[in-house]
Amino acid sequence: MAGKPVIKGTRITVEHILSLLSQDISIPEILTEYKGLEKQQILACLQYAENILEKTTTFDLDKMAS
Numbered sequence: 001m002a003g004k005p006v007i008k009g010t011r012i013t014v015e016h017i018l019s020l021l022s023q024d025i026s027i028p029e030i031l032t033e034y035k036g037l038e039k040q041q042i043l044a045c046l047q048y049a050e051n052i053l054e055k056t057t058t059f060d061l062d063k064m065a066s
Helices: 014-022 027-033 039-054 061-065
Strands: none
Touching: 014 027, 014 039, 027 039
């Protein structure tokens, strides 16, 4: 999957699950579409995204250019 994080034991990327959720597709709908996937795995995708954002440093380029 080109180095992207995936749900263990699947070829479903975290990015794909986040994309589905951002399209207002519910967890029950995702679970129906992807048999064998569990709610905890979807919640783990959200936790992963939170952890990545928590570790991300942002810079205000306008302030830095001044």
